Every structure is written in C-alpha cells, then in structure tokens.
Amino acid sequence: MAQNLATKVSETFANAAKNGYVHFFQSDSKKLKDPETGVQYLVTHAPSLLKKPERGDKEAEKRNPFAEPEPELTVCEDLFGEGEYKLLLNKFPVVPEHLLLVTKEFKPQTSTLSPKDLITAYKLLQELDDEDEMVRNVVFYNCGANSGSSQDHKHLQMFKLPEKFTLFQDRLCNGKEHYVPNVRTEPLQDPKLSFAHFAVPLPDEKEVDEDLLAMTFVSLLQRTLTFFQDWTNEKPELETGYNVLLTKEWLCVVPRSASKSKELNIGLNATGYAGLVLVKHEDVWEKLQENPHLIDKLLLECGFPNTAGQGSNEYHY
Numbered sequence: 001m002a003q004n005l006a007t008k009v010s011e012t013f014a015n016a017a018k019n020g021y022v023h024f025f026q027s028d029s030k031k032l033k034d035p036e037t038g039v040q041y042l043v044t045h046a047p048s049l050l051k052k053p054e055r056g057d058k059e060a061e062k063r064n065p066f067a068e069p070e071p072e073l074t075v076c077e078d079l080f081g082e083g084e085y086k087l088l089l090n091k092f093p094v095v096p097e098h099l100l101l102v103t104k105e106f107k108p109q110t111s112t113l114s115p116k117d118l119i120t121a122y123k124l125l126q127e128l129d130d131e132d133e134m135v136r137n138v139v140f141y142n143c144g145a146n147s148g149s150s151q152d153h154k155h156l157q158m159f160k161l162p163e164k165f166t167l168f169q170d171r172l173c174n175g176k177e178h179y180v181p182n183v184r185t186e187p188l189q190d191p192k193l194s195f196a197h198f199a200v201p202l203p204d205e206k207e208v209d210e211d212l213l214a215m216t217f218v219s220l221l222q223r224t225l226t227f228f229q230d231w232t233n234e235k236p237e238l239e240t241g242y243n244v245l246l247t248k249e250w251l252c253v254v255p256r257s258a259s260k261s262k263e264l265n266i267g268l269n270a271t272g273y274a275g276l277v278l279v280k281h282e283d284v285w286e287k288l289q290e291n292p293h294l295i296d297k298l299l300l301e302c303g304f305p306n307t308a309g310q311g312s313n314e315y316h317y
C-alpha cells in the first residue's frame with residue numbers, strides 16, 4: 001500500500017506537470033541561520049507567484065476549486081475508501097508533489113480539526129514517509145483568515161520536507177517522551193523564539209491512534225484559543241486563526257494575529273512556522289538574507305508573544 005500511494009502521487013504529478021495541469025513555480029532557495037536564536041530557515045524566492053490570483057481577487061473567488069477538482073489533479077477520489085476525503089495535487093505548487101487533503105463534503109476552513117482529520121493526516125504520513133530514502137513529510141492546516149489560508153473549503157496540506165533540514169520543533173521535541181499537557185504541565189515552547197507556539201512530541205507510531213491525537217490536539221488548541229478570549233475588549237474584531245503542523249514526531253499549534261506583515265511585504269501560512277519562508281518580492285528576499293533575525297520578528301508580528309515559563313492562566317499579551 002505504501003509503495004502504491006507514493007507511486008500514484010508521483011505518477012499523477014508527473015502527468016499533470018507534463019500536460020500543464022499543474023502550474024509549477026520555479027524558485028530559488030537559501031538556508032539561513034538566525035544568529036540570535038540558532039534557528040535554521042529555508043527561504044524560497046518565487047517572484048512568478050505574484051501573477052497568481054489571490055484571496056480577494058474577484059475571478060479567484062467565483063468558484064470553489066475543491067468542489068469539482070480537475071481529474072488530472074486527483075490522486076484519490078476516495079482516500080482510504082472511507083468516503084470522507086479526496087487527495088488532490090496542489091495546482092500552484094512551489095515544491096513537487098504538494099498534496100491537498102480535502103473533505104468530500106463542504107466544510108469551512110474555519111472549522112477545527114476533527115479526530116478523523118488528524119488520524120487521516122497521520123495515516124498519510126505513515127504511507128508517504130520513507131526512512132530508508134530519507135523522505136519525511138509535514139502536514140499543515142491554515143485555520144481562519146489570519147492563518148494565511150486562501151480557500152474556504154476545508155483542506156489540509158502536505159509536502160516533503162527539504163533534506164537535511166532541522167525544524168525548530170525537531171530540536172524542541174528531540175529525545176522527549178510524549179505527554180498530554182494538562183493543568184500542571186505546559187506544552188513545549190522554545191524560549192529563544194519570540195512568538196508563541198505549542199508543541200508536543202508524539203510516541204512511536206504503534207502507540208498513536210485517533211484518541212491520542214485528538215486529546216493531544218485539544219490540549220494545544222485550548223492554549224491557542226486563550227489568545228482570542230477578549231479579556232479587555234481591546235481587539236473585539238480579532239478573528240480566531242491558527243496554524244497546525246504535524247509530523248510523525250510531533251504536533252504543534254501556533255496562534256495567529258495576522259496573515260501578512262505590515263512591516264515587510266510578505267504573507268505567512270503554516271509553513272513559515274516550520275521555518276520555510278516563501279518570498280515573492282525581491283526587496284524582501286534581499287532584506288531577509290542581510291538580516292535573518294528579521295524572520296523571527298515577522299513570525300512574532302503575525303503571531304503572539306512567546307509564553308514559555310508561564311502557566312496557561314497567566315498569559316498576558
């Protein structure tokens with residue numbers, strides 16, 4: 001089965017790319033290290049993406065591309081034969097074989113992840129990760145407008161992580177046992193980073209099931225939603241938005257306050273909070289290379305301040 005799904009993804013992508021159904025955007029990438037935090041970033045420059053329609057463009061908003069996807073982009077009409085999800089190719093990828101896990105029935109992108117969404121995403125990781133070949137994937141979910149999402153039909157995304165790339169969540173969770181955070185134990189947060197993020201290591205795959213993923217996710221989501229409780233009525237219009245990132249090794253949730261930076265002309269989705277930063281404008285590409293610590297500032301501007309060392313009832317922001 002593992003071989004089958006991986007082969008099906010590769011073959012569908014190769015055909016769709018050859019016949020022009022996938023608009024693959026060429027890009028340059030550079031690894032950068034933030035000298036202040038030690039975090040590694042992969043910054044990808046894809047100026048041709050500026051021509052792609054964006055959220056707010058009238059043409060782009062007329063139809064739901066996931067209601068009746070192009071057959072050439074469809075990897076599985078009914079993933080795992082469960083009647084709930086389609087597996088599609090992303091039509092506008094920057095990396096090859098970028099996948100979308102889409103609900104068959106319309107559900108909004110503002111809805112939270114269900115236990116079934118989580119276990120289906122995890123099963124996809126089990127099918128497509130390949131330790132021998134050093135293939136490792138990340139699943140991500142952009143929830144709410146501030147999270148960087150552009151399509152309103154519920155979809156998770158998945159792509160291969162760059163080779164030899166260590167995510168800050170890898171560093172944070174490495175060698176630690178799985179636990180479900182509760183009133184006494186907080187999720188992991190790297191105190192060197194400026195922005196709030198909640199991560200938990202996952203156990204060996206034999207121990208991972210729907211209940212474990214659901215309980216872990218809910219504990220991270222509880223912390224995340226605290227940021228949107230309007231204690232002071234200072235920001236009554238702030239919509240709930242967050243990013244979810246899942247690998248076989250850990251689960252991470254990041255609360256979001258904005259989809260784009262006002263300081264620099266750049267938008268961020270979940271991938272930014274994995275250290276994978278997509279840049280469309282030349283001046284931003286230059287500035288990030290000159291000063292990689294700007295990325296940490298951007299992640300804070302579009303998120304919330306780090307709360308490491310505080311209990312979830314003590315957050316003040």
Ligand code: B4P
Pocket residue numbers: 044049052065066069073088089090091092093094095098100142148149150151152157267269271272276277278
């Ligand atoms: P959303 O969750 O709504 O939005 P997004 O991934 O942030 O992509 P966005 O559309 O804002 O694109 P951006 O210029 O930032 O996901 C919707 C997805 O559906 C998108 O991935 C879109 O491409 C896809 N889609 C739209 N119409 C479709 C159709 N008819 N059929 C199939 N798929 C369709 O980024 C451009 C691309 O680069 C996006 O794919 C994005 O996911 C990807 N990307 C962003 N950061 C990246 C990074 N650091 N590394 C590699 N890829 C990255």
